[in-house]
Amino acid sequence: MSQHKFLSGTIGGFTHALQHALESEELARVDGWLQRLDPRVKLVGLLALVVATAASRKLSVVLLIFAVALVMAMASHVQWKTLFTRVWLPVLGFTGVIAVPAIFLTPGEVFWRSPFGVVHVTHAGLRAAAMLVSRVETAATMSTLLILCTPWTHVLKALRSLHVPVEIVAILMMTHRYVYLLIETANEMFVARQSRMVGRLDAATQRRVATRTGGVLLSKTVQLGEEVHLAMQARGFRGDVRLLDQFRMETRDYAALMLLLGITAAALYVGH
Amino acid sequence: MNPSGTAVFEITGLNYRYDKVPALNGLSLKIGRGERIALLGANGSGKSTLLRILDALAFGDKGEVKFFGSPLTPQSMEDESFAYDFRRKVGLVFQNPDVQLFNPTVFDEVAFGPLQMGWTHGKVNEAVTRALEGMEIAHLWDRAPHRLSGGEKKRVAIASVLVLDPEVVLLDEPTVTLDPKSQSQVIDLLVDWKSGAKTVITATHQLELVDAIADKCFVMQQGQIMATGTPAEILSDGDLLLRTNLVHSHRHTHDGVTHSHPHVHGPGGHSHTH
Numbered sequence A: 001m002s003q004h005k006f007l008s009g010t011i012g013g014f015t016h017a018l019q020h021a022l023e024s025e026e027l028a029r030v031d032g033w034l035q036r037l038d039p040r041v042k043l044v045g046l047l048a049l050v051v052a053t054a055a056s057r058k059l060s061v062v063l064l065i066f067a068v069a070l071v072m073a074m075a076s077h078v079q080w081k082t083l084f085t086r087v088w089l090p091v092l093g094f095t096g097v098i099a100v101p102a103i104f105l106t107p108g109e110v111f112w113r114s115p116f117g118v119v120h121v122t123h124a125g126l127r128a129a130a131m132l133v134s135r136v137e138t139a140a141t142m143s144t145l146l147i148l149c150t151p152w153t154h155v156l157k158a159l160r161s162l163h164v165p166v167e168i169v170a171i172l173m174m175t176h177r178y179v180y181l182l183i184e185t186a187n188e189m190f191v192a193r194q195s196r197m198v199g200r201l202d203a204a205t206q207r208r209v210a211t212r213t214g215g216v217l218l219s220k221t222v223q224l225g226e227e228v229h230l231a232m233q234a235r236g237f238r239g240d241v242r243l244l245d246q247f248r249m250e251t252r253d254y255a256a257l258m259l260l261l262g263i264t265a266a267a268l269y270v271g272h
Numbered sequence B: 001m002n003p004s005g006t007a008v009f010e011i012t013g014l015n016y017r018y019d020k021v022p023a024l025n026g027l028s029l030k031i032g033r034g035e036r037i038a039l040l041g042a043n044g045s046g047k048s049t050l051l052r053i054l055d056a057l058a059f060g061d062k063g064e065v066k067f068f069g070s071p072l073t074p075q076s077m078e079d080e081s082f083a084y085d086f087r088r089k090v091g092l093v094f095q096n097p098d099v100q101l102f103n104p105t106v107f108d109e110v111a112f113g114p115l116q117m118g119w120t121h122g123k124v125n126e127a128v129t130r131a132l133e134g135m136e137i138a139h140l141w142d143r144a145p146h147r148l149s150g151g152e153k154k155r156v157a158i159a160s161v162l163v164l165d166p167e168v169v170l171l172d173e174p175t176v177t178l179d180p181k182s183q184s185q186v187i188d189l190l191v192d193w194k195s196g197a198k199t200v201i202t203a204t205h206q207l208e209l210v211d212a213i214a215d216k217c218f219v220m221q222q223g224q225i226m227a228t229g230t231p232a233e234i235l236s237d238g239d240l241l242l243r244t245n246l247v248h249s250h251r252h253t254h255d256g257v258t259h260s261h262p263h264v265h266g267p268g269g270h271s272h273t274h
Ligand SMILES: Nc1ncnc2c1ncn2[C@@H]1O[C@H](COP(=O)(O)OP(=O)(O)O)[C@@H](O)[C@H]1O
Pocket: A223, B018, B019, B021, B022, B023, B041, B042, B043, B044, B045, B046, B047, B048, B049, B050
């Protein structure tokens, strides 16, 4: 593969994946357990479980909460593959960078020693690494389930009805659109560049092009972002998010809320 | 706030600059109720800036803008009831539909304005349905707006403004990026949509649109109004069109004589004025 192809291929793939992630509304419209719940219940219930995950000092409790996430994913038709590629693998990559050294550096009872005693692994080190990875994986899975199974505008409205300040909700709304525009603009610029590009660029030129493109991209999107804001104002937006779907709590919603908060309370009690 | 006889917009001596770039230079104009106006001007002449001023999204550094006799200022737009009334009465369709479409579905997109206005859900549903049908996009109601074709996006953007049934509609280059078929479709829909005494102000550099969309033209150059007149008067003034870069001079040979004359791009190819 030529370098040029590598560069454009990677950026193309990356922007495509991001675009897909932002457009995941299809899954939010599927008829599943989470999808049918009131967005406020999802927001409160899943966030409570994230808090329980962070507060738990026992690996078994974190793993149990993770199992709860898996059950919810299954009941909501979320594919393993989606979770694996979007959450589990990337999170493992990020946390691994921190967790792997911890295995070797944490002092304590030695579990395994390499030949010649160069490095050794301690029980405490293994536990710390497992705790870190499972906590982050669980929290990330919970948040992803919320985002995947709820239209973005409903997340915003749920935040509003839970009295999150208007300013924060407006910023989130803008950010979402802004990131989307950034991706679209990046894609367009890449296509435009590719159609003009003949032959190969050496590495130094490629770096220069990438830097310059980044600058242009940023100023372009800032301008577009401002325009998006103007367009929202033009249609009467004054900071408050008003949506068509009126949330209504039904028996199922109350039951689900009790269930999720019950699991949270149990996890907090046992994991303490 | 609506005495008859008062101009919809009255601008006097307006200056506007982007940091150091002057965009409007002592511009004055008056637009009456029910007038259909074309703002003609080459790229960079200040059309989009003027539309933003008219929609109270930007405010001049000097000069005055009045809407039905009331000044449009950042202070007046702070007033909740004035702003509500203004946004209800004036709608702007942006040139780039991508900046205007930020909702998950076409239906949500068109419902955005009415919901901001605090209409009841029954009224919102009714108005959205009517706007979607008017723009012939009812079948797209559940689609993601940013994934539509250019012509469809434009129609969603227009529907999302017309849904409020505004008295004044501002259109920024409504057909510029569309293919010829979508262009004429959008023009037809805009021309057919005439409920009551609407004031429609269209910014464009496409002379071939003027006849369909306007009874009166303002020709802009360097942030000023250079000329005012009926479409017939403006379109027949070859010198004016050349000076304001709305046409380019075009050299060619007739019967062995080379000469230059203005060159107009019409909808059905090229038409020459000799
Ligand atoms: N965001 C901006 N920042 C700086 N200058 C701008 C910006 N937008 C427009 N201008 C400048 O203001 C002038 C008028 O632009 P504009 O109103 O967009 O004209 P038109 O719509 O007729 O093409 C031009 O010189 C343009 O370069």
